[in-house]
Amino acid sequence: MIGAAHAAAYRQFAHRFGPTGNLHTVCDMNPDAARRLAADWGFAQTETDWRAVIANPEIEVVSVCLPNFLHTEVTLAALAAGKHVLCEKPLALDAASARSVAEVARKARSVSGTVFNYRRIPAIAAIKARIEAGDLGKPVQILVQFQCDYAADPLLPHSWRYELAKAGPGALLDVGTHAVDTMRFLFGDVAEVIGAISTISITERRLPLGATTGHGHVALSDKTAVVDNDDVMSALLRFTNGAQGYLSASRVAVGSGNRLTVEVMGTEGTARFTTEMPSFYEIALRSPDGSTGFTRVMNSPAAPDIGALGTVPHDAVSIGYAEWFGFMLHEFLTCCAEGRPFKNGSIQDGYEAVMILDEIQRASKRDR
Numbered sequence: 268m269i270g271a272a273h274a275a276a277y278r279q280f281a282h283r284f285g286p287t288g289n290l291h292t293v294c295d296m297n298p299d300a301a302r303r304l305a306a307d308w309g310f311a312q313t314e315t316d317w318r319a320v321i322a323n324p325e326i327e328v329v330s331v332c333l334p335n336f337l338h339t340e341v342t343l344a345a346l347a348a349g350k351h352v353l354c355e356k357p358l359a360l361d362a363a364s365a366r367s368v369a370e371v372a373r374k375a376r377s378v379s380g381t382v383f384n385y386r387r388i389p390a391i392a393a394i395k396a397r398i399e400a401g402d403l404g405k406p407v408q409i410l411v412q413f414q415c416d417y418a419a420d421p422l423l424p425h426s427w428r429y430e431l432a433k434a435g436p437g438a439l440l441d442v443g444t445h446a447v448d449t450m451r452f453l454f455g456d457v458a459e460v461i462g463a464i465s466t467i468s469i470t471e472r473r474l475p476l477g478a479t480t481g482h483g484h485v486a487l488s489d490k491t492a493v494v495d496n497d498d499v500m501s502a503l504l505r506f507t508n509g510a511q512g513y514l515s516a517s518r519v520a521v522g523s524g525n526r527l528t529v530e531v532m533g534t535e536g537t538a539r540f541t542t543e544m545p546s547f548y549e550i551a552l553r554s555p556d557g558s559t560g561f562t563r564v565m566n567s568p569a570a571p572d573i574g575a576l577g578t579v580p581h582d583a584v585s586i587g588y589a590e591w592f593g594f595m596l597h598e599f600l601t602c603c604a605e606g607r608p609f610k611n612g613s614i615q616d617g618y619e620a621v622m623i624l625d626e627i628q629r630a631s632k633r634d635r
Contacts, residue, residue, distance in 0.1 A: 268480075268481050269332050269355060270293070270295070270304060270330075270332040271304060271307070271308070272588075272589065272592050273330040273332055273353075273592075273596070274290075274293065274304055274307070274308035274310065275308060275589055275592075275593070276589070276592050276593040276595075276596035276597075277290055277308070277330075277596065278290065278308045278309055279593050280576075280593060280596060280597045280600060281600065283597070283600075284600055284601075284603075284604050287327070288600075289311065290308065290309050290310040290311065291310065291311055291312060291323075291325060291326050292305075292310060292311070292312045292313065292314055292320055292323070292326060293305040293308075293310045293312075293313050293314075294313070294314040294315065294316070294317050294319070294320045295313075295315065296315050296316075297315075297478070297480070298313065298315050300480065301313035301314065301315065317333070317337075317341055317344075318344070321341075321344050321345055321348045321350065322348070326350065327350060327351060327603075328350065328351045328352075328353070328600070328603060329345045329350045329351070329352050329353070330352075330353045330354075330355075331345065331352060331353070331354040331355055332355050333355070334427050334433060334434070335357060335360060335427075335433065335434050335435055335440065335441075336360060336427070336432070336433040336434070336435075338354055338355065338357065338358060338359060338360075339358070339359045339360070339364045339365075339367070339368055342354045342358070342368055342379075343367070343368060343371055346368075346371050346372060346375045346377060346379060347371070349375075349376070349377055350377055351377045351378045351379065351599075351603045352372075352377065352378075352379045352380075353379070353380050353381075353382060353596070353599050354368075354379070354380070354381055354382065354614070354617065355381075355382045356381055356382050356383065356444040356445065356448075356617065356620070357435065357440050357444045357617070357620070357621055357624065358381050358614065358617030358618060358620070358621055359617075359618075359621055360434075360435040360440070361435070361621065361625055362618070362621050362622045362624075362625045364621075365617060365618040365621040365622070366618060368614060368617070368618065369614050369615050369617070369618040372613075372614035372615075373614075373615070377603075378599070378602045378603045378606070378607075378608065378609050379609065379613070379614045380599055380602075380609040380612050380613055380614060380617075381612050381613065381614055381616055381617030381620075382595070382612070383445070383448045383452070383595070383611075383612035383616060383617075383620075384588075384591055384592045384594075384595045384612075385445050385448070385449055385527060385591070386448070386449075386452050386595070386611060386612055387572060387591040387592075387594040387595045387598075388540075388542070388545065388586070388591050389566050389567075389570040389571070389572065389573055389586050389591070390540045390545065390547065390548035390564075390566070391449065391452070391453075391529065391540060391548075392570065392571050392572075393548060393564065393570060394453065394529070394531060394538045394540060394548055394550075395452060395453050397538060397550065398453060398454075398531065398533070398538075401535075402535065402536060402550075402552065403531065403532070403533030403534075403535055403536040403537070403538060403552075404533040404534030404535030404536065404553075405509075405533055405534045405535075406454055406506070406508050406509070406510040406531070406532075406533050407510055407511075407532045407533055407534060408510055408511050408512065408513075408531075408532045409450055409453060409454050409506075409510060409511075409512045409513075409529070409530070409531045409532070410512070410513045410528075410529070410530045410531075411446045411449050411450050411512070411513075411514050411515075411527070411528070411529050411530075412446070412514075412515045412516075412517075412526075412527070412528045413442040413443060413445055413446040413515070413516045413517075413526070413527050414515070414516075414517045414520035414523035414526045414528075415438070415441075415442055415517060415518045415520060415523055415524065415525050415526070416518070416519065416520050416521050416522060416523045416524060417482040417518055417525075418437075418438075418469070418482070418498060418518040418519050419518075419519040419520070419521045420484075421469045421472065422473070422484065422487070423472065423482060423483075423484065424472060424473060424474065424475035424479055424484075424485050424487055425471075425472035425473065425474050425475070425491070425492040425494070426475075426479055428441070429472060429492070429494040429495070429496060430495065430496070431495045431496040434496055435496065435624075436465075436496050436497055436500065436624065436627075436628050437467075437494075437496035437497040437498060437500075437518060438497050438498055438499055438500055438516040438517050438518040438519075439465070439496075439497055439500040439516050439624060439627060439628065440496075440624060441516075441518060442516050442517075442518065442525075443500055443514065443516030443624065443627070444620055444621075444624060445527065446514050446515075446516055446527070447514065447620045447623050447624060447627075448612075448616065448620050449527070449529060450504070450506075450512050450514065451616070451619060451620065451623075453529070453531055454506050454508060454510055454512065454531070455506055455507060455508055456506065456507045456619070457504050457505070457506055457507070457512070457623050458505050458506055458507045459504065459505040460502060460503075460504055460623065460626040460627050460629075460630045461502075461503040461504065461505060461511075461630075462502070462503050462630050462634045463500065463501065463502035463503070463627045463628070463630035463631040463634060464500070464501050464502075464631055464634060465497040465499065465500045465501075465628075465631040466497065466498055466499040466500075467494055467495070467496070467497055467498050468498045468499065468519050469494055469498060469519065470493065470494055471491045471492060471493050471494055472491065472492060472494055473487040473488060473489070473490065473491050473492075474487070474488045474490045474491065474492055475487060475488065476488050497631070498517065498518055498519045499515070499516070499517045499518075499519065499520075500514075500515070500516050500517075500627065500628075500631060501513070501514065501515040501516075502514045502515075502627045502630065502631075504623075514627075524543075525542070526541060526542055526543055527541070527542045528540070528541040528542075529541075534553075535552060535553050536550060536551055536552040536553060537550070537551045537561075538550045538551075539561075542588075545566075545585050545586055545587060546565060546566050546583055546584065546585040546586070547563045547564055547565045547566065547583070548563075548564055549561040549562065549563055549564070550562055550564060565582060565583040566582070566583055566584060566585070566586055567582055568580040568581060568582065572591075572594040572597075573586060576590075576593065576594055576597055577590065578590060595612065598611065
């Protein structure tokens with residue numbers, strides 16, 4: 268699923284970087300899956316062992332789109348081989364592992380980054396600009412919810428996603444990572460995790476009869492396995508700027524699909540956005556007479572990325588997931604081509620996010 272997002276973005280933008288922008292190899296332990304993805308997006312070769320990709324001198328740029336527990340090992344190996352590396356979130360299952368990756372990336376001569384594609388949503392970037400310009404006044408509060416329903420059906424099979432040892436915290440690490448990074452992107456560093464609460468609403472799932480991919484239904488056996496990571500996690504945070512934040516992540520929110528909602532409040536105004544309506548954000552500013560009310564601010568070709576990279580750069584045309592994912596990858600490839608650090612979603616940003624996620628998980632155990 269996420270491998271296809273990377274492949275599509277490379278397909279759209281790699282050719283802009285000259286004759287070296289070749290789509291070389293898709294790697295998957297399932298050879299049929301690798302062949303399908305390569306055929307769909309125009310990659311020349313396939314592999315079933317990631318080590319062969321790392322060892323191939325023809326390959327310069329690597330996207331790590333593997334299950335969470337493999338991110339650290341593969342990213343470290345790719346950096347050691349001198350590859351440019353874009354690692355899916357989370358960077359690691361815990362802060363200690365993430366720190367080791369950040370230390371290596373800091374010393375490496377190659378370019379590296381963490382996949383924080385939601386930073387490239389035009390509305391999110393615009394809200395950040397309004398905050399930095401002081402339009403909202405002094406930051407007071409930020410609310411970020413990432414609600415999904417991919418695990419809401421108890422008849423979906425057990426997989427690595429429901430094992431703490433392989434996936435880490437469940438909804439918290441899977442989609443809460445994006446929520447944490449969005450908070451940091453807009454409000455800066457987190458000073459303290461005040462408290463947290465987690466829930467496992469589906470405590471066991473049946474094992475599949477065969478191999479599975481994605482989140483679809485398959486034939487199930489009579490055997491079950493325990494779910495030992497969270498379905499829902501909520502946390503209260505304090506930022507170094509004095510503001511407070513509320514975060515909620517769920518993988519069992521029926522009807523939510525894949526929804527990020529953001530609301531930021533300052534002494535002079537409030538801005539809000541949801542991915543369900545990606546063509547605009549809303550802002551309310553305090554007026555001298557005390558009146559308030561939200562105004563829609565539509566996408567504009569003048570916004571960062573849209574004019575240069577948007578498929579249809581026109582006022583109010585919706586910019587969707589695949590496009591803002593492509594904006595991120597284009598920026599990463601530009602940094603690779605120019606030999607400069609990828610700062611807007613760096614490996615260090617990935618490490619900072621994992622540190623906060625660790626603290627949230629600890630708080631959820633402490634506050635039971």
